[in-house]
Amino acid sequence: MTAAAPAIAVEGLSKSFGGRTVVDALSLTVPAGKIMGFLGPNGSGKTTTIRLLCGLLTPDSGRGTCLGLDILTQSPEIRRQIGYMTQKFSFYEDLSIVENLDFVSRVFDLADRKRKVAATLERLGLADRRDQLAGQLSGGWKQRLALAACILHEPRLLLLDEPTAGVDPKARREFWEQIHTLAADGLTVLVSTHYMDEAERCHEIAYLAYGHLLARGTVAEVIAAAGLTTFTAQESGTGSLRIADLVRALAGLPGIDLVAPFGSALHVGGGDAALLRHSLAPFLARADFVWREDAPTLEDVFIHLMGRSTDNFAGGPR
Amino acid sequence: MTIRFGASAHRLWAMVLKEFIQMRRDRLTFAMMVGIPLIQLILFGFAINSDPRHLPTAVLDSDRGPFGRALIASMQTSRYFDLVQFVATEDEADALLAEGKVQFVVSIPVDFSRRVARGDRPALLVEADATDPAATSGALGALETMARTALDRDLTGSLAGLKVSPPPFELRLHRRYNQEADTQYNVVPGLMGVVLTMTLVIMTALAVTRERERGTMENLLVMPLRPIEVMLGKIAPYVVVGYIQVAVIVITARLVFAVPIVGSLWLLTLTSVVFIAANLAIGFTFSTVAKNQTQAMQLSFFFFLPSILLSGFMFPFRGMPLWAQYLGEILPLTHFLRVVRGIMLKGNGPAEIAAEVAALAVILLVVSVIAVKRYRQTLD
Ligand SMILES: Nc1ncnc2c1ncn2[C@@H]1O[C@H](COP(=O)(O)OP(=O)(O)O)[C@@H](O)[C@H]1O
Numbered sequence: 100m101t102a103a104a105p106a107i108a109v110e111g112l113s114k115s116f117g118g119r120t121v122v123d124a125l126s127l128t129v130p131a132g133k134i135m136g137f138l139g140p141n142g143s144g145k146t147t148t149i150r151l152l153c154g155l156l157t158p159d160s161g162r163g164t165c166l167g168l169d170i171l172t173q174s175p176e177i178r179r180q181i182g183y184m185t186q187k188f189s190f191y192e193d194l195s196i197v198e199n200l201d202f203v204s205r206v207f208d209l210a211d212r213k214r215k216v217a218a219t220l221e222r223l224g225l226a227d228r229r230d231q232l233a234g235q236l237s238g239g240w241k242q243r244l245a246l247a248a249c250i251l252h253e254p255r256l257l258l259l260d261e262p263t264a265g266v267d268p269k270a271r272r273e274f275w276e277q278i279h280t281l282a283a284d285g286l287t288v289l290v291s292t293h294y295m296d297e298a299e300r301c302h303e304i305a306y307l308a309y310g311h312l313l314a315r316g317t318v319a320e321v322i323a324a325a326g327l328t329t330f331t332a333q334e335s336g337t338g339s340l341r342i343a344d345l346v347r348a349l350a351g352l353p354g355i356d357l358v359a360p361f362g363s364a365l366h367v368g369g370g371d372a373a374l375l376r377h378s379l380a381p382f383l384a385r386a387d388f389v390w391r392e393d394a395p396t397l398e399d400v401f402i403h404l405m406g407r408s409t410d411n412f413a414g415g416p417r
Numbered sequence: 418m419t420i421r422f423g424a425s426a427h428r429l430w431a432m433v434l435k436e437f438i439q440m441r442r443d444r445l446t447f448a449m450m451v452g453i454p455l456i457q458l459i460l461f462g463f464a465i466n467s468d469p470r471h472l473p474t475a476v477l478d479s480d481r482g483p484f485g486r487a488l489i490a491s492m493q494t495s496r497y498f499d500l501v502q503f504v505a506t507e508d509e510a511d512a513l514l515a516e517g518k519v520q521f522v523v524s525i526p527v528d529f530s531r532r533v534a535r536g537d538r539p540a541l542l543v544e545a546d547a548t549d550p551a552a553t554s555g556a557l558g559a560l561e562t563m564a565r566t567a568l569d570r571d572l573t574g575s576l577a578g579l580k581v582s583p584p585p586f587e588l589r590l591h592r593r594y595n596q597e598a599d600t601q602y603n604v605v606p607g608l609m610g611v612v613l614t615m616t617l618v619i620m621t622a623l624a625v626t627r628e629r630e631r632g633t634m635e636n637l638l639v640m641p642l643r644p645i646e647v648m649l650g651k652i653a654p655y656v657v658v659g660y661i662q663v664a665v666i667v668i669t670a671r672l673v674f675a676v677p678i679v680g681s682l683w684l685l686t687l688t689s690v691v692f693i694a695a696n697l698a699i700g701f702t703f704s705t706v707a708k709n710q711t712q713a714m715q716l717s718f719f720f721f722l723p724s725i726l727l728s729g730f731m732f733p734f735r736g737m738p739l740w741a742q743y744l745g746e747i748l749p750l751t752h753f754l755r756v757v758r759g760i761m762l763k764g765n766g767p768a769e770i771a772a773e774v775a776a777l778a779v780i781l782l783v784v785s786v787i788a789v790k791r792y793r794q795t796l797d
């Protein structure tokens with residue numbers, strides 16, 4: 100396998116549960132050595148996609164490779180070479196940190212097992228707590244343990260499913276530093292998250308909604324591709340209208356896809372710039388607000404994408 | 418990179434160690450595993466120890482001669498029998514037995530005294546309600562001794578020659594309702610099988626469902642563990658637990674209840690492993706079927722009931738209808754009861770129990786194959 104070959108390359112992956120399609124003809128390529136952020140609202144199929152990649156679920160249709168190995172036929176080999184961190188903590192709470200790592204190292208039959216466990220404990224700052232029961236750890240430390248257990252066997256691809264959900268900001272930052280160090284060592288990382296700041300730390304992002312891949316690329320590319328025009332309105336203090344009135348007034352107007360309050364400001368955006376300007380014109384003319392056209396944020400783009408995909412699902416014949 | 422298939426000792430050892438550590442942390446369960454056999458034995462021990470006396474007895478005296486009266490008198494002095502009623506007809510006697518109003522009916526035949534004197538050795542019929550053999554065996558034992566000596570005082574003069582054994586009359590015992598009449602000792606060895614069935618099936622029935630409920634299953638699946646390694650890894654620690662239970666029961670049976678152990682303890686130890694493993698494999702199979710721990714418990718109890726009822730522990734095996742016997746034959750407990758009773762009470766050797774152990778081995782094999790096949794390696 101050459102360095103240029105992608106770590107993940109899947110095409111047309113579909114999976115349904117009880118007749119409901121959860122992942123719909125998903126195609127995704129993750130270049131080797133990159134950190135790929137996997138975003139999307141709850142229930143959009145992120146966890147299901149990750150499970151399909153490591154062979155925990157069998158796709159209804161589609162094909163592809165992970166680390167050059169066929170996901171349909173070679174999942175045992177794939178599982179040996181990937182580290183999968185599940186969304187829910189899945190190590191043993193009645194085992195201590197070191198006992199959990201010992202277990203994993205034995206299962207993988209690692210050469211020089213003891214030294215590797217000790218080195219991993221050291222690397223993730225777990226050495227001082229090695230004898231604490233996993234069940235007694237706080238969220239952040241549990242995630243560290245899970246990460247430690249996932250990288251113990253030196254995988255080439257990490258699949259991290261919402262690794263920082265419910266973890267405090269400091270622990271989150273430290274976790275991401277670890278991920279970047281690992282990527283610098285050549286690991287490919289696919290990480291699902293809900294946090295925008297984390298998305299911006301990724302080399303590339305993929306946005307999933309209702310099982311469909313809606314956007315892919317660097318953060319700048321995704322923002323550009325959305326073709327969104329946004330304005331920010333601030334109360335000028337001179338008029339009688341307030342932000343809350345503006346939210347009500349804008350609701351349902353043509354061309355306005357996005358209305359999102361940010362503190363004392365309001366973010367308004369739409370995919371059709373002309374239509375947006377037309378609908379906003381009466382408000383732009385008033386003195387009640389100070390308007391500023393600005394660059395859309397990633398969050399604007401996601402909210403916009405999500406709104407658009409619900410429309411598709413509501414209207415389209417499926 | 419080489420990828421090896423087949424069961425690996427490393428991976429198996431990883432599972433076994435993990436299970437042992439978890440077992441050690443789960444003190445309550447471990448205490449129960451040792452406590453249950455002790456409690457069961459002590460509870461059943463009352464039944465074993467009790468040698469019930471003052472059992473209600475009816476007499477059908479068709480003779481009304483001196484020897485009949487002497488016999489009745491000595492029965493009363495033995496304190497085992499309480500004469501509650503004299504009856505005139507057999508129908509009356511049958512009704513009393515059927516209703517459970519009396520435990521025994523003693524029938525003294527016509528001309529009993531005269532025929533004893535003549536040296537005819539007439540038959541004395543004793544009918545016993547042997548529904549619960551433990552209740553009657555003490556009394557029946559006493560009766561047999563009594564038969565030799567009851568008439569001694571009256572056999573005087575020319576009849577003194579009849580004192581020598583055999584006794585001057587024949588004691589004809591007719592057990593009603595439970596022809597096989599297991600002795601009380603049947604209970605303790607049987608209990609060993611029952612305790613092992615109950616605790617071991619439940620423990621492993623929870624093994625996989627617990628991993629699933631705690632969310633650790635997903636991780637176990639994604640790691641390079643084969644189904645056979647998971648199963649053996651989960652079963653092995655409980656084999657040790659099973660042996661601890663066997664030891665507790667054997668020691669208690671011997672020291673507290675003085676149950677004789679005629680056969681070889683080594684043979685028992687050796688054959689127990691097949692039975693223990695079969696139960697663990699059954700539990701593991703349940704845990705691959707059950708969706709949660711409650712279901713696993715329910716399945717275990719569904720299995721436990723026929724095991725108790727149809728194995729010959731509760732009711733004599735040969736007393737059951739044929740269909741029940743066939744059903745009983747597929748239960749490991751049925752075969753283990755024969756093995757353990759054979760070894761402990763009859764002193765059976767390897768040759769006598771070989772067929773039963775083979776049956777256990779077949780059950781173990783079939784169940785293991787089902788378990789491994791049912792253990793899914795995906796979350797589908
Ligand atoms: N094993 C399953 N059986 C039935 N439905 C499932 C199963 N796993 C996931 N789903 C459903 O599929 C949808 C996508 O779930 P998931 O992949 O977990 O989304 P995400 O990780 O993006 O939140 C959800 O609606 C969820 O309820």
Ligand SMILES: [Mg+2]
Binds near residue numbers: 145146147186260261
């Ligand atoms: Mg998820």
